[in-house]
Amino acid sequence: MINVHYLLLTSIAILLWASLASLALSLNHIPPFFVLSLSLLIGGSLSLPRWRSWQFQPSLLFIGVAGIFGYHFLLFMALRLAPAVSANLLNYLWPLLILLMTPLFFKEFKLTKLHIIGALISFVGAVFLISDSNQDWSTEYLVGYFLAVLAAITWSSYSLLSKKFSRFGSATVGLFCLISGVMSFISHLIFEGDVSLTHKDTLMIFLLGIGPMGVAFYSWDRAVKKGDPRVIATLSYLTPLISTFLLIIVNKQPITQAIIWSMLAIVFGAFLANLSAISAKTQRHKK
Numbered sequence: 001m002i003n004v005h006y007l008l009l010t011s012i013a014i015l016l017w018a019s020l021a022s023l024a025l026s027l028n029h030i031p032p033f034f035v036l037s038l039s040l041l042i043g044g045s046l047s048l049p050r051w052r053s054w055q056f057q058p059s060l061l062f063i064g065v066a067g068i069f070g071y072h073f074l075l076f077m078a079l080r081l082a083p084a085v086s087a088n089l090l091n092y093l094w095p096l097l098i099l100l101m102t103p104l105f106f107k108e109f110k111l112t113k114l115h116i117i118g119a120l121i122s123f124v125g126a127v128f129l130i131s132d133s134n135q136d137w138s139t140e141y142l143v144g145y146f147l148a149v150l151a152a153i154t155w156s157s158y159s160l161l162s163k164k165f166s167r168f169g170s171a172t173v174g175l176f177c178l179i180s181g182v183m184s185f186i187s188h189l190i191f192e193g194d195v196s197l198t199h200k201d202t203l204m205i206f207l208l209g210i211g212p213m214g215v216a217f218y219s220w221d222r223a224v225k226k227g228d229p230r231v232i233a234t235l236s237y238l239t240p241l242i243s244t245f246l247l248i249i250v251n252k253q254p255i256t257q258a259i260i261w262s263m264l265a266i267v268f269g270a271f272l273a274n275l276s277a278i279s280a281k282t283q284r285h286k287k
Contacts, residue, residue: 006227009219010235016216018242022250023212026204031192032076033184035205040068040181042209043217047174054175055168063165064176067158068217069183074151082144090148092126092240095119097156098233099273105160106229115230118273122237125265128258159224159232166225173221177213234273241266 027035047054078087099119102109197205223232241263248255 006223006232007235009223010227010232013216013220013223014236014239015242016211016219017239018246020208020212021243022246023204023208025247025250027201027208030195030197030201031188032079033188033192034195035208036072036076036213037181037184037188038205039209039213040177040184042206043214044174044177044179044181046210046214046218047171047177050169050171050174053169053171055172056175057168060165060168060172061176061179063158063161064173065179065183067154067161068173068176069180071151071155071158072180072184073187074147074154078144078148078151080144081147082141086141087144087148089127090145091152092123092237093149094152094155094159095233095236096123097152098159098236099230101156101160102229102233105164109228109230111230114275115234115273118269118271118275119234119237120269121272122234122266122269125262125269126237126240128262128265159220160229162221163224163229170218170221170225173217177217230273234270237266237270 024035075087075091078091081087096119099111099115103111244259245263248259
């Protein structure tokens with residue numbers, strides 16, 4: 001039951017994060033830190049009914065705020081200083097990093113050849129899915145590339161530390177989001193200009209806050225605490241796959257052969273990486 005539970009929670013987070021690009025598409029005229037601040041405040045407010053469960057230890061607050069605010073801050077700055085496609089591609093190193101870093105945090109989780117090969121196949125699929133023929137890897141964007149990689153390291157470390165310090169409940173994630181929302185608003189005041197919102201903009205920000213910046217964070221937190229991070233990491237490569245598929249539907253774009261092959265690579269890699277876990281589960285049931 002526990003395995004099914006954490007896989008369900010992982011799936012919820014993946015689906016909600018996959019919808020992020022489609023929802024944000026209608027908000028690309030609004031400064032990103034402003035959108036991030038409001039959506040995080042909305043997402044964090046979901047935990048207000050359980051505020052008595054919040055834990056205020058400085059170490060936990062540092063991990064949580066560094067994970068949520070730090071990750072988004074680094075990613076947004078990377079997108080400012082490097083081509084968006086290249087920066088986003090480097091950002092999607094985080095599932096692979098979670099997989100590779102798991103044995104460093106938890107001695108009971110070992111990596112097999114299937115884990116590594118499967119994750120690499122999924123990553124290659126994500127590369128072809130996100131990248132295009134006009135990819136620009138000029139050295140003038142090195143700072144942006146570095147920040148994108150640092151963002152990936154930040155999120156993978158936060159995810160694994162959430163499991164390692166599992167004593168804090170998922171309600172505390174709401175506190176992380178609220179603090180991160182305030183810090184994002186400060187970043188907006190420093191880096192961005194004035195904002196004017198329409199009723200549609202307000203609705204889209206609300207949906208972002210409830211879903212990708214709200215329920216997704218709580219689901220992810222519970223999933224990594226309960227589940228196998230190796231399995232969660234490889235399944236996470238479904239995020240760019242589903243995100244691209246949703247964008248194709250929204251924009252009414254044709255599905256090219258390259259997209260099909262990329263999607264197949266991501267799915268096959270995720271299956272291959274989890275094959276050992278599936279086999280182990282089958283053996284336990286036989287016993």
